[in-house]
Amino acid sequence: MPKLEQFEIKKYWQIFSGLKPIDNKVNHDQVLPILYNSKLDSSVLNKIWFLADIDDDDNLDFEEFVICMRLIFDMVNKNISSVPDELPDWLVPGSKVNLIKERRKREQMENADFPPKKEIKVDWYMSPEDLNQYEKIYMGCVKLTDGTITFNELSTNLSTKFFNISKTDMNKVWCLINPQNLPSIDKDPTFYFIHCLRQRNDLGAEIPANLPISLAEVCNKKQVSYDLGSSQPGAKRKDQIREVDNLNDNVSKSNADGSSNNVFVNDNDVKQKYASLTDVQIANMREQLEGLLNYKKNEKSQGVSNTSKSFNINSITDDLDNIEQQVEVLENYLNNKKHELQALQAEIN
Template sequence: MPKLEQFEIKKYWQIFCGLKPVENKVSHDQVKPILYNSKQDSSILNKIWFLADIDDDDMLDFEEFVICMRLLFDLINNNISTVPDVLPDWLIPGSKAKLIKQKRSNNPVTSTPKEEETKKAREVDWYISPNDLKVYNDLLTKSTLTDGSFTFSSLSIIVNSNPTHFINVSNGDIEKTWKLVNPKNSTSINKDPAMYFLHILKQNSDLNAAIPNSLPSRISNIIDKSEISYKVDSVPRTETTTRTSNTTNKNASVVKSQFENLLNYKKMESSSKSIQANVRVDSVIDDLQNIEKQVDRLESYLSTKKNELNSINNQINQLK
């Protein structure tokens, strides 16, 4: 049997929504017209239903509905001659794998070796096509925080609420992928690792690609990009900071001095170039303004650090 295709899942999703599911589930009565319109024997239809109803609640969620429709259409289109006794592994959603394993252990009669067609999981293809890039951008646009970052919760909602893209993804897959693209265990990640988070899970769902244990170095370099934090409050106030603050202040002073020198150089450069008719005045002004802003920011940062150091020294003196 060929594997599930993206267009196929979308078709099943349209049919599923047309049945007006309640709490993401449809009953046997709702699905019955589709089953009986297939003109298949009732015993065959019952077998398909019981195979699809993995949790035995006489209802089908979307993942189970996909199984039901796929078996039915494969039978109608002569892709299979009979309904299998057990679900092929590739048709088992990741979120249902544990339940299937429990059912098979409780019923060894139906527990058979993996089918011959089951293949070793593929490796993730790290290339993101333009089409996939557009899909990821559209999904991420709806869930970004005010600072443009993404939390585990917001990304999990994207995956769980878009079964057409992530039908075979389990919660375990989501957690493992989050840890993979978030090696620093931050509360949120920026857009680049969020893109690869979705890409890995889509490859896992579409191609049965295994969630990797590590990232290629070129992907790690993209994900590990870090930015300077200007939040002084994020530095814990301990005696160690008394020593590190001196170093920080020295470093800040050096950087400030470098920027001031660069600013003076730019001013002299702009002065000399103003004589030339073809000078790009706007560009020079922008450079000056940007440098001045950075000097101001560093001066403010240096002042805050000095105040913090004085405060720490006062606390130490009071304890003596």
């Protein structure tokens, strides 16, 4: 790793000055755009920040800022394959040598006094305070028209809140709470996704390999299929629907000819005409015809047909407006990021 050159220090000073330091120091929020634009993993950035913040005051003076920038550039340019556990001597400013020695002694004492930490398991219970916090995060995310959220939207939102979470952690928890590998998840799995990552970030909890049985049912939800030919419970077979339609036509013809005053024919007649059907199928058909009759009566008496059509049109219009608003939000977000990138490139140049 080549040592610092004067032109580098001059370049870092220009960047540092552009961040508008207070009392010759910048805080984490001021440096955050530079950290994220490096595209380095959050765990790498956290380690770099820890090494650079020698006096542990959560701020960087110019000397500490130089250390931070040099390590970031070396990682981005692949001059080093990983962040060192300790700063090399040539990168430690003379005014910080004693602080480095004190930090090393303190770490040695802490390691000697405390036994190895036990593995922390995720506690899946969510308190009312947790739920309120997760509800705010959920409402702040851009959702699809069905109310679900994608992985990219969640990971982008949470990366600004959980700095100790890596992309690998995000992917593991996503696979854990989304065993169906759906492109997006609804509210309940979203809460458990955030809950697990928060404990990973705050407590270093280990990500479990499997969900508890009580949560598996929540996260294993299957999307409702509207295919009448599907085999899922409650779905009607197409041939059975055809039989119902045929039976309905026969009943209508019978009423038109005046040959019957009853809306439904006798069960025995139905069984003789549809001998291949089981009693269960016939009962289902009868139930559907009764429902159809009640619907037609209500439609005739209340005139809901036009209202229903109007409602459907309004619903579609609302969905289109919602999608348009989401597109505008994303475009504004993209434009802001472009401006930030241009500003950073101008400062670096």
